[in-house]
Amino acid sequence: MKKHTITALWNDIPDDADDLLVVRGGFRSYLCLCGKHLADRDAAELHAMETNQCTTCLGTATEQIVPNFSQRCTSCAGTGRRKAQLSWELAYAEAEAAITVDLVRSLITPLTGPFQLSQVADTVRAVLGLPVGRLPVGPRVRDVLRQLEAAGELVLVSAPDELLRGTTVVLYRDPYWQHASE
Ligand SMILES: [Zn+2]
Ligand SMILES: [Zn+2]
Known part of the structure:
Protein backbone atom coordinates (compact mmCIF):
# COMPACT_ATOMS: atom_id res chain seq x y z
CA MET A 1 0.00 0.00 0.00
CA LYS A 2 1.21 3.44 -0.94
CA LYS A 3 1.96 5.88 1.87
CA HIS A 4 0.23 9.26 1.72
CA THR A 5 1.69 11.11 4.67
CA ILE A 6 1.54 14.80 3.82
CA THR A 7 4.16 17.21 5.06
CA ALA A 8 4.09 20.98 5.07
CA LEU A 9 6.67 23.08 3.24
CA TRP A 10 6.83 26.46 4.91
CA ASN A 11 7.20 29.71 3.01
CA ASP A 12 8.79 32.75 4.58
CA ILE A 13 6.42 34.21 7.11
CA PRO A 14 6.52 38.01 7.25
CA ASP A 15 6.75 39.51 10.75
CA ASP A 16 3.41 41.25 10.31
CA ALA A 17 1.64 38.11 9.02
CA ASP A 18 -1.90 37.40 10.20
CA ASP A 19 -1.36 35.04 13.14
CA LEU A 20 -4.65 33.25 12.61
CA LEU A 21 -3.68 32.54 9.02
CA VAL A 22 -0.30 31.16 10.13
CA VAL A 23 -1.89 28.82 12.65
CA ARG A 24 -4.70 27.69 10.33
CA GLY A 25 -2.50 26.47 7.50
CA GLY A 26 -1.41 29.58 5.63
CA PHE A 27 2.13 30.35 4.42
CA ARG A 28 2.88 26.78 3.36
CA SER A 29 2.34 24.32 0.58
CA TYR A 30 2.20 20.58 1.03
CA LEU A 31 3.90 17.55 -0.39
CA CYS A 32 2.53 14.02 -0.18
CA LEU A 33 4.81 10.97 0.05
CA CYS A 34 3.13 9.70 -3.15
CA GLY A 35 4.72 12.66 -4.95
CA LYS A 36 1.65 14.83 -5.24
CA HIS A 37 2.14 18.58 -4.64
CA LEU A 38 -0.75 20.21 -2.88
CA ALA A 39 -0.92 23.97 -3.30
CA ASP A 40 -2.79 24.90 -0.13
CA ARG A 41 -4.44 23.67 3.01
CA ASP A 42 -7.76 22.85 1.30
CA ALA A 43 -6.05 20.68 -1.31
CA ALA A 44 -4.03 18.95 1.42
CA GLU A 45 -7.12 18.23 3.52
CA LEU A 46 -8.98 16.89 0.50
CA HIS A 47 -6.11 14.53 -0.35
CA ALA A 48 -5.94 13.43 3.30
CA MET A 49 -9.65 12.66 3.21
CA GLU A 50 -9.35 10.69 -0.06
CA THR A 51 -6.58 8.61 1.48
CA ASN A 52 -8.36 8.00 4.82
CA GLN A 53 -6.08 10.17 6.88
CA CYS A 54 -6.74 12.68 9.60
CA THR A 55 -7.49 16.10 8.10
CA THR A 56 -5.86 17.92 11.02
CA CYS A 57 -2.38 16.33 10.97
CA LEU A 58 -2.63 15.04 7.36
CA GLY A 59 -1.45 11.61 8.42
CA THR A 60 1.70 12.75 10.21
CA ALA A 61 0.21 12.19 13.71
CA THR A 62 1.64 15.51 14.81
CA GLU A 63 0.05 18.88 14.38
CA GLN A 64 2.51 21.51 13.26
CA ILE A 65 1.26 24.84 14.53
CA VAL A 66 4.17 27.09 13.61
CA PRO A 67 7.44 26.09 11.86
CA ASN A 68 9.28 25.49 15.14
CA PHE A 69 6.49 23.94 17.16
CA SER A 70 4.42 20.80 16.73
CA GLN A 71 2.51 18.59 19.12
CA ARG A 72 0.86 15.17 19.04
CA CYS A 73 -2.34 15.46 17.03
CA THR A 74 -5.33 15.40 19.38
CA SER A 75 -7.94 15.08 16.60
CA CYS A 76 -6.93 11.50 15.80
CA ALA A 77 -5.30 10.52 19.12
CA GLY A 78 -1.92 10.61 17.40
CA THR A 79 -2.76 7.87 14.89
CA GLY A 80 -2.93 9.98 11.72
CA ARG A 81 -6.05 8.10 10.66
CA ARG A 82 -9.36 9.48 9.46
CA LYS A 83 -11.30 6.73 11.24
CA ALA A 84 -9.82 7.71 14.59
CA GLN A 85 -10.55 11.35 13.85
CA LEU A 86 -14.20 10.56 13.08
CA SER A 87 -14.61 8.58 16.30
CA TRP A 88 -13.04 11.45 18.21
CA GLU A 89 -15.54 13.85 16.64
CA LEU A 90 -18.43 11.59 17.65
CA ALA A 91 -17.07 11.28 21.19
CA TYR A 92 -16.66 15.04 21.37
CA ALA A 93 -20.28 15.54 20.27
CA GLU A 94 -21.34 13.14 23.03
CA ALA A 95 -19.25 15.05 25.57
CA GLU A 96 -20.77 18.30 24.34
CA ALA A 97 -24.28 16.98 24.98
CA ALA A 98 -23.42 15.58 28.43
ZN1 LIG B 1 -0.66 11.02 -1.69
ZN1 LIG C 1 -4.43 13.74 13.31
Whole structure:
Protein backbone atom coordinates (compact mmCIF):
# COMPACT_ATOMS: atom_id res chain seq x y z
CA MET A 1 0.00 0.00 0.00
CA LYS A 2 1.21 3.44 -0.94
CA LYS A 3 1.96 5.88 1.87
CA HIS A 4 0.23 9.26 1.72
CA THR A 5 1.69 11.11 4.67
CA ILE A 6 1.54 14.80 3.82
CA THR A 7 4.16 17.21 5.06
CA ALA A 8 4.09 20.98 5.07
CA LEU A 9 6.67 23.08 3.24
CA TRP A 10 6.83 26.46 4.91
CA ASN A 11 7.20 29.71 3.01
CA ASP A 12 8.79 32.75 4.58
CA ILE A 13 6.42 34.21 7.11
CA PRO A 14 6.52 38.01 7.25
CA ASP A 15 6.75 39.51 10.75
CA ASP A 16 3.41 41.25 10.31
CA ALA A 17 1.64 38.11 9.02
CA ASP A 18 -1.90 37.40 10.20
CA ASP A 19 -1.36 35.04 13.14
CA LEU A 20 -4.65 33.25 12.61
CA LEU A 21 -3.68 32.54 9.02
CA VAL A 22 -0.30 31.16 10.13
CA VAL A 23 -1.89 28.82 12.65
CA ARG A 24 -4.70 27.69 10.33
CA GLY A 25 -2.50 26.47 7.50
CA GLY A 26 -1.41 29.58 5.63
CA PHE A 27 2.13 30.35 4.42
CA ARG A 28 2.88 26.78 3.36
CA SER A 29 2.34 24.32 0.58
CA TYR A 30 2.20 20.58 1.03
CA LEU A 31 3.90 17.55 -0.39
CA CYS A 32 2.53 14.02 -0.18
CA LEU A 33 4.81 10.97 0.05
CA CYS A 34 3.13 9.70 -3.15
CA GLY A 35 4.72 12.66 -4.95
CA LYS A 36 1.65 14.83 -5.24
CA HIS A 37 2.14 18.58 -4.64
CA LEU A 38 -0.75 20.21 -2.88
CA ALA A 39 -0.92 23.97 -3.30
CA ASP A 40 -2.79 24.90 -0.13
CA ARG A 41 -4.44 23.67 3.01
CA ASP A 42 -7.76 22.85 1.30
CA ALA A 43 -6.05 20.68 -1.31
CA ALA A 44 -4.03 18.95 1.42
CA GLU A 45 -7.12 18.23 3.52
CA LEU A 46 -8.98 16.89 0.50
CA HIS A 47 -6.11 14.53 -0.35
CA ALA A 48 -5.94 13.43 3.30
CA MET A 49 -9.65 12.66 3.21
CA GLU A 50 -9.35 10.69 -0.06
CA THR A 51 -6.58 8.61 1.48
CA ASN A 52 -8.36 8.00 4.82
CA GLN A 53 -6.08 10.17 6.88
CA CYS A 54 -6.74 12.68 9.60
CA THR A 55 -7.49 16.10 8.10
CA THR A 56 -5.86 17.92 11.02
CA CYS A 57 -2.38 16.33 10.97
CA LEU A 58 -2.63 15.04 7.36
CA GLY A 59 -1.45 11.61 8.42
CA THR A 60 1.70 12.75 10.21
CA ALA A 61 0.21 12.19 13.71
CA THR A 62 1.64 15.51 14.81
CA GLU A 63 0.05 18.88 14.38
CA GLN A 64 2.51 21.51 13.26
CA ILE A 65 1.26 24.84 14.53
CA VAL A 66 4.17 27.09 13.61
CA PRO A 67 7.44 26.09 11.86
CA ASN A 68 9.28 25.49 15.14
CA PHE A 69 6.49 23.94 17.16
CA SER A 70 4.42 20.80 16.73
CA GLN A 71 2.51 18.59 19.12
CA ARG A 72 0.86 15.17 19.04
CA CYS A 73 -2.34 15.46 17.03
CA THR A 74 -5.33 15.40 19.38
CA SER A 75 -7.94 15.08 16.60
CA CYS A 76 -6.93 11.50 15.80
CA ALA A 77 -5.30 10.52 19.12
CA GLY A 78 -1.92 10.61 17.40
CA THR A 79 -2.76 7.87 14.89
CA GLY A 80 -2.93 9.98 11.72
CA ARG A 81 -6.05 8.10 10.66
CA ARG A 82 -9.36 9.48 9.46
CA LYS A 83 -11.30 6.73 11.24
CA ALA A 84 -9.82 7.71 14.59
CA GLN A 85 -10.55 11.35 13.85
CA LEU A 86 -14.20 10.56 13.08
CA SER A 87 -14.61 8.58 16.30
CA TRP A 88 -13.04 11.45 18.21
CA GLU A 89 -15.54 13.85 16.64
CA LEU A 90 -18.43 11.59 17.65
CA ALA A 91 -17.07 11.28 21.19
CA TYR A 92 -16.66 15.04 21.37
CA ALA A 93 -20.28 15.54 20.27
CA GLU A 94 -21.34 13.14 23.03
CA ALA A 95 -19.25 15.05 25.57
CA GLU A 96 -20.77 18.30 24.34
CA ALA A 97 -24.28 16.98 24.98
CA ALA A 98 -23.42 15.58 28.43
CA ILE A 99 -21.26 18.44 29.68
CA THR A 100 -23.42 21.52 29.30
CA VAL A 101 -22.36 25.07 30.05
CA ASP A 102 -24.85 25.15 32.93
CA LEU A 103 -23.33 22.01 34.45
CA VAL A 104 -19.82 23.45 34.36
CA ARG A 105 -21.03 26.78 35.70
CA SER A 106 -22.78 25.11 38.64
CA LEU A 107 -19.60 23.22 39.51
CA ILE A 108 -17.31 26.24 39.45
CA THR A 109 -19.66 28.74 41.11
CA PRO A 110 -18.74 27.66 44.67
CA LEU A 111 -15.00 27.83 43.93
CA THR A 112 -13.19 30.83 45.34
CA GLY A 113 -9.78 31.76 44.00
CA PRO A 114 -8.15 30.29 40.91
CA PHE A 115 -9.10 26.82 39.73
CA GLN A 116 -7.36 24.63 37.18
CA LEU A 117 -8.72 23.02 34.01
CA SER A 118 -7.77 19.49 35.14
CA GLN A 119 -9.44 20.06 38.50
CA VAL A 120 -12.76 21.04 36.86
CA ALA A 121 -12.47 18.11 34.43
CA ASP A 122 -11.96 15.69 37.36
CA THR A 123 -15.03 17.10 39.10
CA VAL A 124 -17.10 16.70 35.92
CA ARG A 125 -15.97 13.06 35.59
CA ALA A 126 -16.85 12.38 39.22
CA VAL A 127 -20.28 14.03 38.94
CA LEU A 128 -21.18 12.21 35.71
CA GLY A 129 -19.53 8.94 36.76
CA LEU A 130 -17.26 8.92 33.71
CA PRO A 131 -14.08 6.83 33.84
CA VAL A 132 -10.90 8.54 32.55
CA GLY A 133 -10.66 8.15 28.78
CA ARG A 134 -14.36 7.39 28.28
CA LEU A 135 -15.11 10.80 26.72
CA PRO A 136 -12.94 13.81 25.80
CA VAL A 137 -13.90 15.55 29.05
CA GLY A 138 -10.82 17.80 29.24
CA PRO A 139 -11.19 19.28 25.74
CA ARG A 140 -14.92 19.89 26.25
CA VAL A 141 -14.42 21.48 29.68
CA ARG A 142 -11.65 23.66 28.24
CA ASP A 143 -13.99 24.88 25.49
CA VAL A 144 -16.73 25.69 28.01
CA LEU A 145 -14.32 27.59 30.28
CA ARG A 146 -12.97 29.55 27.30
CA GLN A 147 -16.56 30.36 26.36
CA LEU A 148 -17.25 31.68 29.89
CA GLU A 149 -14.01 33.63 29.67
CA ALA A 150 -15.06 35.18 26.34
CA ALA A 151 -18.42 36.07 27.92
CA GLY A 152 -16.59 37.91 30.71
CA GLU A 153 -17.60 35.54 33.53
CA LEU A 154 -14.09 34.16 34.00
CA VAL A 155 -10.59 35.57 33.77
CA LEU A 156 -7.63 33.48 32.66
CA VAL A 157 -4.94 33.90 35.30
CA SER A 158 -2.16 31.58 34.07
CA ALA A 159 0.89 32.60 32.12
CA PRO A 160 1.16 30.70 28.83
CA ASP A 161 3.34 27.56 28.74
CA GLU A 162 4.65 28.29 25.26
CA LEU A 163 4.99 31.47 23.24
CA LEU A 164 4.71 30.28 19.65
CA ARG A 165 4.68 33.61 17.85
CA GLY A 166 5.56 36.46 20.13
CA THR A 167 2.78 36.89 22.65
CA THR A 168 -0.08 36.53 20.18
CA VAL A 169 0.04 32.79 19.48
CA VAL A 170 0.48 31.04 22.80
CA LEU A 171 -0.22 27.66 24.31
CA TYR A 172 -1.72 26.81 27.68
CA ARG A 173 -1.47 23.21 28.88
CA ASP A 174 -3.50 23.18 32.09
CA PRO A 175 -4.47 26.79 32.74
CA TYR A 176 -6.08 28.44 35.75
CA TRP A 177 -9.12 30.72 35.68
CA GLN A 178 -10.94 32.64 38.34
CA HIS A 179 -14.32 34.35 38.55
CA ALA A 180 -14.26 37.82 37.05
CA SER A 181 -15.68 39.42 40.18
CA GLU A 182 -12.77 38.33 42.38
ZN1 LIG B 1 -0.66 11.02 -1.69
ZN1 LIG C 1 -4.43 13.74 13.31
